[in-house]
Amino acid sequence: MAGFDIRQIDRRVIFTLIFVVVAWPLIAPMRLPMDVTAPVQQLYDTVEAIPEGSVVMLAGDYSPDTMPELQPMVRAFVRHAFRRNLRIVTTSLWADSPPLIEAAMTPLAEEYGKAYGTDFVNLGYMAGGTVTLLGMGASIPNTFPQDYYQTPVGEIPLMREVTNFDDVALVMNISSGTPGTREWVQQVQSRYRVPLASGTTAVAAPPFYPYVQSGQLVGLMGGLKGAAEYEMLVEAPGDAVRGMDAQSIVHALIVFFILLGNVVYLAERRSKAARADATA
């Protein structure tokens, strides 16, 4: 084509391709098979082993920009916990989290017939990050004197049984940055030895593998794939499983872009070297 230079493809062409390649598998799913990785299986097995009636903590430390990856994790974990009759206390070190957790939990609470105040409670957000974590280690009611709806915790039946991390069987931290999983490992798991698991964004997951190997994390869900694996394990495929087809095709496209870009680059380098030899 006259005037077409593969090195100068308008980026809006690339943007349009990405749009199409994401939309197509969402409209027409391919249902590609998926494996379950060890860190997610470990997390599932840990929750399965918690005695019924125990209290678990869902620590939501995320914001709306990471919802596509993390909200499915929250829903899958809450579903698993409710199915096992575990009681859930939720806390947040990020101001954005409480309404997102509320939006995820309310329909599931209705589905499983769980009552607010006895089966689950949303303690809302508290400023302070790391300092708040240490405060919780001493006393959760003192650190969160009221819940998200401004009810004093003394009036909430579930909170009468929870003083500190000794009363919590597992902390499930859903985290998209700082403060997040790293702070929970450093200030809570290492100090109070409470079992800690993490569901985090794909960007944040690779540096947490040392914590999994050392046992400081009893499980790790990384990104949309981790969420999809957990959805499959709790037999409730949702947005994460649905998104994996699109994820597959886009990854293939990006790998193609990388390879094409490098083929063009290497060809250019070779022709420059040939021209330099010719003029020498």
Place this chain on the structure above:
Amino acid sequence: MNWLHDFLLGTPGTTPSVVVGTWVAAVLTLAIYSFLYKDNPFYRAAESVFVGLGAAYWLAILYHNTLVPKLFSPLFPPAGEPVLWYRVFPGILAVFMLLRFFPKLSWLSRWSLGFVVGMYAGVNTTGFAQGDFVAQIHATVTTPLTTGGGLSIALNAAAIVGVIATLVYFFFSKEHRGPIGGAARLGIWFLMVAFGASFGYTVMGRVSLLIGRMTFLLRDWLHLMQ
């Protein structure tokens, strides 16, 4: 016709607030995506709305979830409950922090800064020491090298070598020559593999965010998804 009805007024049983909310969210989403074509006033307006909403949200949440239960309620409790008078000290420090807006009095904000920085320095020193430094070294020296089969043992041994090589790479007090240089070079190789894996995960993360928004547009707004 059914699709058009669902698109404009929502599926049967949807409340008006959900329908209006979906349309507002869709318009704002498309306004942001218009930036991909080029910068324009719709994008700038949506960006301004985003900034304003974020600030208002944080202010309201801080008030309801932190300042009321921790500061105002203890100092002005309901009748019959004791006054926690000592909470006036952090209240004063909080006011000092806000004095940063006034140049003649901004030096008082250093008292509050000193308090916060001292607190974080103290908790982070011990947190990093126990949670990262000691725990990770412990995990390295207790890595199993006699159980789990040949491949597992070899990979574990390679991991131990990798940890040491990476630490040698970051040790800049000695020139990277000879055996130290060789170990540092090996450390670079391990780091490149780790950063490559991180890049792969980063691509996965960014694409997931787009999949989330596209799911909203295609399912909740356009009703094109199952």
Place this chain on the structure above:
Amino acid sequence: MRREIPLAITFLVGMFMLVDFFVPHHAVAAVGEELKQWGTIVIAASILLGIGNLIRVHSRKIARRQTGWGFSLVCLGVMGVMLWLGLWPGEKLGPNPLVGSIAQGTYFNWMYLNMDVPLQGTMFSLLAFFIASAAYRAFRLRSPEASLLLIAAIVVMLGRVPLGQLLTRGLPEKATLPWITETIMTYPNMAAFRGILIGAALGVMATGLRIILGIERSYLGGEK
């Protein structure tokens, strides 16, 4: 005294946090617990500082009619409406208190879920487009190290999605992309990041002690 008092506060608070970690006595724990509650209040004020600065910058822009002042008006207008909906005390519209509360069902919550959440989500989803564009334009095999990074990235990108499983279906388990990817994550990736964690921990411990002892004073700013 303008620098000495803050340095003394830093020293006392920092040292107490260290003592609180090592001394299990109930008196130390009680004081430590109260000090942490103080910390959350002061940190909340520091967040308010950022919001206040935002209001100041945009107000100035509007007052001086600088370029883009209309957008600043939009920003402050939306902020004002949402604040009114979230903070206005006691006003009731209809049978439920839809104003002055942040709970589910209120106007504040509606604005958050239908305006703030999609805006945040969409802003960050733009990165997917830019990373695809950068993959074509910038990711180059310039050196052996870059080649290793690229190969690891491609293996992980394909191995972490169902497509990778499909491409290597039928091969022995240890030759499949998912197995290779998980091995990369569990061994070399883990080893490198462990080295980084240990090194970073050393750095934080050293900096923390320098701050507590008053050797590191940059957080106080340059003025006297």
